[in-house]
Amino acid sequence: MKAAKPTSIQRPVQILHPSPPRVIMAETKERLRMISYLVPSIPVELFELLLEYLEGVTGRQGYLIYESRWTGPPQQRVDPFTSNEVDIGLMSSTDYLRLVSNQNKHISLCEAGAVFNHTKNTERPVYFADVIIHARNKLKYKDMHDLRGHSLGFAGSKSISSCLAVLDYLKKQGFDVSFFGSTFECGSHIGLINSVLANRVDVASVDSNALFNFLKTNPSHKDDLQVITSFGPLPTYPIVLNSRMPDALKTQITQGLLDMAKDSNWRKRLEEFNINGFVPIDSSLYVIETDLASNIGKLKMNATYY
Numbered sequence: 001m002k003a004a005k006p007t008s009i010q011r012p013v014q015i016l017h018p019s020p021p022r023v024i025m026a027e028t029k030e031r032l033r034m035i036s037y038l039v040p041s042i043p044v045e046l047f048e049l050l051l052e053y054l055e056g057v058t059g060r061q062g063y064l065i066y067e068s069r070w071t072g073p074p075q076q077r078v079d080p081f082t083s084n085e086v087d088i089g090l091m092s093s094t095d096y097l098r099l100v101s102n103q104n105k106h107i108s109l110c111e112a113g114a115v116f117n118h119t120k121n122t123e124r125p126v127y128f129a130d131v132i133i134h135a136r137n138k139l140k141y142k143d144m145h146d147l148r149g150h151s152l153g154f155a156g157s158k159s160i161s162s163c164l165a166v167l168d169y170l171k172k173q174g175f176d177v178s179f180f181g182s183t184f185e186c187g188s189h190i191g192l193i194n195s196v197l198a199n200r201v202d203v204a205s206v207d208s209n210a211l212f213n214f215l216k217t218n219p220s221h222k223d224d225l226q227v228i229t230s231f232g233p234l235p236t237y238p239i240v241l242n243s244r245m246p247d248a249l250k251t252q253i254t255q256g257l258l259d260m261a262k263d264s265n266w267r268k269r270l271e272e273f274n275i276n277g278f279v280p281i282d283s284s285l286y287v288i289e290t291d292l293a294s295n296i297g298k299l300k301m302n303a304t305y306y
Contacts, residue, residue, distance in 0.1 A: 030061070033085065049269055084242065087242045090237055193206060
């Protein structure tokens, strides 16, 4: 008798599908949107530092935009405060005063102003315009009067430190722009410094902070430039807030900046950009510029472009 064949039992094949990876959602936080119009004269790293600090103060996630084409919101466009695209803006005092003059209801001044280190400053929220020449000419040009008939560079006709401060000096001395043999618009303070170094112009009045930061990143040029005088004081760059922000957040930002240099670590990092800290300010600080413009009157800078 033949043995029975074993019965084959077919079992369904079980296909194991790996579990999808667990997605850990990042915590959603409100944003803090900053724009700077002061780059490249002032390094973008400064604004990254301020935003990093304010993230910790406010608990918000910071985002930074910078514009190097203008020193403030251009007149021909809707400004980012009106369009509600930014919360904090850093710009020239000239552009801030224009927004105020236009009665822009979407801006408010942050009542904390940076104190910049300068031999002429005494813990005030101001900076200065340093008048520079090439060091090889320091025996020839000892003061401004020695530069009569020579070439001047300036950043732009609205620049308070490179143009308005020079015009104010000329007006007070009883001169006009014909004091200089020629004037050249160089576009930025970095452009001014390079123009002096390259001997394209004999003299330029530059933002003292732009000069500090340029020499910090280009130490080989430290002995190539000579400061013969300084104009000022000039009002610190305004920090402008979006007026739609809650009052509590505005206070948090303002007080946070005022307290920043109290922490030795943050103070040390600010000092890398020539800042000693922040002090209380209000809109009356910018009377310095309106008085300057009033004194100049109709005196203008004639421009040849580089």
